[in-house]
Amino acid sequence: MADLKTNFCGIRSPNPFWLASAPPSNSGYQVQKAFEQGWGGAVWKTIGAPVLNVSNRYATIDYKGTKIIGLNNVELISDRPVEVNLKEMKEVKRNFPNHAVIASIMVESTKEAWQEIIKRTEDTGIDGFELNFGCPHGMSERGMGSAMGQVPDYTCMVTEWAVSVATKPVIVKLTPNITDITLPARAAVKGGAPALSLINTLNSIMGVDLNTFDIKPSVGGKGSHGGYAGPAVKPIALHMLSAIALDEEVRKRTVPISGIGGIETWQDAVEFMLLGATSVQICTAVMHYGFRIIEDLIDGMSNWMDERGFKTIEDFIGKSLPKVSSFGDLDLGFQSVARIDHNKCIQCNLCFIACNDAAHQCIDLTTMKLNGNPMERPLPVVRENDCVGCALCSAVCPVPDCITMVEVESNRPHTTWNQLISEKPEVLAWDAMNEYRKKANFHIH
Amino acid sequence: MKPEKTTRQQADESSIEGRFKELNLPFNDREALLESNRCLYCYDAPCIVACPTHIDIPTFIRKISSGNVKGSAKTILESNLLGATCSRVCPVQELCEGACVLNEDHKPINIGRLQRHAMDFADKNKLNFFQRGNPNGLRVAIVGAGPAGLSCAGELAKLGFEVICFEKRPLSGGLDTYGIVVFREPVEISLKEVQMIEELGVDMRNGVEIGKDLLLSDLVEDYDAVLISIGLGKVPNLSIAGEDKEGVFDGLEFIEQTKVKDLKTIKCGSKVVVIGGGNTAIDCATIARRLGAPDVTIVYRRSQFEMPAYEFECEFALKEGVRIQFLTNPVEVEGKDKVEKLKCARVELGPPDLSGRRTPRVIADSLFDIPCDMVIKAIGQEKPYDLLSELKKFGVQEQNGYIVVDPKTNGTSNPKIFAAGDCIRHKGEALTVVAVQDGKIAAASIAKMLLPSKTNGKKTQPPGTR
The missing domain is CATH 3.50.50.60 (FAD/NAD(P)-binding domain)
Structure with missing residues (x-):
């Protein structure tokens, strides 16, 4: 049986699954219940500055009958007094000494305020801190949350304040509401952060009611942008995670990263860890289904590790990072084409219309005879010579493994864009490019 | 405990009325949404081909899933004015659902119930989609107001024809009204369809039998075209002894x-x-x-x-x-x-x-x-030999008791006389949906014959040329 024990920057937990700082980790009752059901750690809902909340706080986006592929909130940090939260943190830590309890904190931007709350919180025996530089609504307008995280200098400064007094590890949680995630990541590391986490939520308006014209969520007829989370944000989170995991300056300091953003299943969690996350944090899936999802998270990851022969999570963390490259370093000589398994094809012809209307017009509808049975309807057939290998057909095909992308010999040099323009800078003009294409066998359909 | 969810409701056994209530349950909104979202929205979908009236099924289903149920109902009715009846009585397993590509994958889309969902929505909200066309001064007589006659009447009225339906029974709708068991289709559904056709300006004359109350020759003389859609007759004799006994x-x-x-x-x-x-x-x-x-x-x-x-x-x-x-x-x-x-x-x-x-x-x-x-x-139906012999005088041919037509036009050997429905169905199944298509074909041909330059409208294209 695989060992899921996690050591994140000295913060130990029985498994890498932590509750993200959010409504599910709002109280001692909730965190203890989560630990009883198997969660490895919890980042407590952010404590700090006094706030007042509104209702409604959440809105969701559903897709084709599937509920909550995304969830947005305008809820603020904990609206319970700091001392109540601290008392409960202490109690939870006493009852669950081997589980990770991390205090998320956010106060106004003065050195005194940050250092005071860190000192007060450390007395509870918690295992570490997470600095909330990411909250994109409500707090940011007051100069906190993402207002910090969006300015690398502030990120660096506040991190310094925190690290200088904290005796426990300090994780800096980054906001995705920024153009280049590596800049605040570097700033946090420069400020001495021993660990990072990402992503916080994305600015969003979830929708508009077609009858009332209210935006969603609506607070008595008016709304404001809120933080977007849930399965739909996972690709954004995966990119940002890999960007900072591969950043030279972050790597230099070997800063562990806690991955957050749309994780619902063990498979999602494994993907985050393959791209460099040492632990993962989950919120929306718990808000949708409750703490009980932890059973499958642990079981599924363990089974996968056993099948793969991974004994500890360290064995696979970051394993996909070497696969992350940049466009300029991709092989221009690699060619794949779509191949349709006509024994599996159910003739919905979605591949045909997608290719014809939205791609490269290389699928024909052709009458064929299979196994001697005359087929009444035409079958989609790929003209492989014209197929650019875009993979759209395979994406729209509803039948698993019916359309696969198969590597074929391109008879093109296995060069990259970066190599090409360093060797032949003249191809940056169309004439030379056309000539090169002809020579190098780049067939443009 | 809640009973298990089924597609059929349990009959209320306590009363005879309960046992004759519509048996199949409608989808609720949530079921319809989930089922519509399961549709792949095939390109060149086989269900459209399999539907005798070629309803654009993927489009009407997509409109249910987008919340445009009104548009969905219109899409259905554009191809089939009797969409409400057909959604209840079509043998969908043999037609659209039988052709669904998901048969091979797991299970077909429940097209019939989705269609009923859209039709029920139109009924509940009293939606009217079509108006009588600008009068074109042409008159068509329709003999028999069953599904073939109604379909033809409706399509012609949309084009501005003056249409008069002669129906010998007190109610129109043919077998939809008189022949489909009520727990499959309540009689009101059929009568509402009749009403919709009447609201298009079709003049429904019930209690008029051709050959008795009116002569076929009058119709052929007085009208620009005549459609014969009389269906078939009574159940024939068994030709065994004692069959005239009481009981x-x-x-x-x-x-x-x-x-x-x-x-x-x-x-x-x-x-x-x-x-x-x-x-x-x-x-x-x-x-x-x-x-x-x-x-x-x-x-x-x-x-x-x-x-x-x-x-x-x-x-x-x-x-x-x-x-x-x-x-x-x-x-x-x-x-x-x-x-x-x-x-x-x-x-x-x-x-x-x-x-x-x-x-x-x-x-x-x-x-x-x-x-x-x-x-x-229940061994079939008699052929309408009386009218067939009348028709013969106008050059209309019959074969084995069925009127012979050109299946592309539903025209008979007399250029003024067309025929549709069970009375031409010498082979294939006598289905409401097929009769509706017969009526559409006849309407398109009548329009083409009488309005040669005007009828390039999409809706009157000869079917089969999708």
Whole structure:
């Protein structure tokens, strides 16, 4: 049986699954219940500055009958007094000494305020801190949350304040509401952060009611942008995670990263860890289904590790990072084409219309005879010579493994864009490019 | 505890009205949304081809999923004015759902129930989608206001024709009104469709029989075109002894009573034998059960493999407690004054006949009796020979009692006379949806003939040229 024990920057937990700082980790009752059901750690809902909340706080986006592929909130940090939260943190830590309890904190931007709350919180025996530089609504307008995280200098400064007094590890949680995630990541590391986490939520308006014209969520007829989370944000989170995991300056300091953003299943969690996350944090899936999802998270990851022969999570963390490259370093000589398994094809012809209307017009509808049975309807057939290998057909095909992308010999040099323009800078003009294409066998359909 | 969710509602056994309520449940909004989202929205979808009226099924389903149920209903009705009836009575397994590509994958989309969802929405919200076209000064007479006649009338009215329907029965709708069991389709559904056609400006003249109240020659003379959509007739004689005894009924008349009469006043035996192997036989048998007959037997001379009734209909009958006696041929209806028993012979099957079905052969010395107090005949319908011979005078040809038409136009050998519906259905199945398409074809041809330059409208294109 695989060992899921996690050591994140000295913060130990029985498994890498932590509750993200959010409504599910709002109280001692909730965190203890989560630990009883198997969660490895919890980042407590952010404590700090006094706030007042509104209702409604959440809105969701559903897709084709599937509920909550995304969830947005305008809820603020904990609206319970700091001392109540601290008392409960202490109690939870006493009852669950081997589980990770991390205090998320956010106060106004003065050195005194940050250092005071860190000192007060450390007395509870918690295992570490997470600095909330990411909250994109409500707090940011007051100069906190993402207002910090969006300015690398502030990120660096506040991190310094925190690290200088904290005796426990300090994780800096980054906001995705920024153009280049590596800049605040570097700033946090420069400020001495021993660990990072990402992503916080994305600015969003979830929708508009077609009858009332209210935006969603609506607070008595008016709304404001809120933080977007849930399965739909996972690709954004995966990119940002890999960007900072591969950043030279972050790597230099070997800063562990806690991955957050749309994780619902063990498979999602494994993907985050393959791209460099040492632990993962989950919120929306718990808000949708409750703490009980932890059973499958642990079981599924363990089974996968056993099948793969991974004994500890360290064995696979970051394993996909070497696969992350940049466009300029991709092989221009690699060619794949779509191949349709006509024994599996159910003739919905979605591949045909997608290719014809939205791609490269290389699928024909052709009458064929299979196994001697005359087929009444035409079958989609790929003209492989014209197929650019875009993979759209395979994406729209509803039948698993019916359309696969198969590597074929391109008879093109296995060069990259970066190599090409360093060797032949003249191809940056169309004439030379056309000539090169002809020579190098780049067939443009 | 909540009962398990099924597509059929349990009949309220406590009253006869309860047992004759519509059996199949509609989708609720949530079910319709989930089911519509399952549709792949195939390109060049086979369900459209399989639907005899070529409803753009992927489009109407997509409109349900987008919340545009109004648009969905319009998409359906543009191809099939009797979409509400068809959503209830079409043998979808044999048509659209049978062609669904998801059959191969897991299970087909429940197209029939989705269509009913859109049709119910249109009905509930009293939506009208079509108006009478600008009058073009041309008059068309339609003989018989069944589904073929109604469909043709509606399509022509949309184009501005003055359409007069002559219907011998007090109500229009043909077998949709009189012949479909009420727990499949309540009679109001059919009557609302009739009303929709009337609201398009079609003049419905009920109680007028051609040949008695009006002459065919008058119609041919007075109108620019005539459509014959008279359907077929009564159930024919069995040609066995004793069939004139009290207690022997015409299956169609038996069904009709449950549509238009107070259910409590309908007489039904306690030991009922239904003769025939088609869907009408099944209907008669299940109606008899629901009217309270404890013992109902269908007698069919071939085996279950040759049975023309749909498999799902047979299964339904069996679940209703109907017994089906295969390979049995009725020989004589016996009884003093009234029916007391049906004498039958056992049958074996010989080589296939022209229809491809194996020929039944009576086994010698195999006679036996089925005690019964009611015999219902459901062995097909008589051909309308009276009108056929009238039509002959106008050059309209018939074959085996069916009017001969060019299937592309539904025109007869007389250029002014067209025909549609069961009266031309010498092969293939007599379905409402096929009759609707017949009517559309005839309407398109009439328009093409009389408005040669104007009729390039999409809706009147000859079907089959999608």
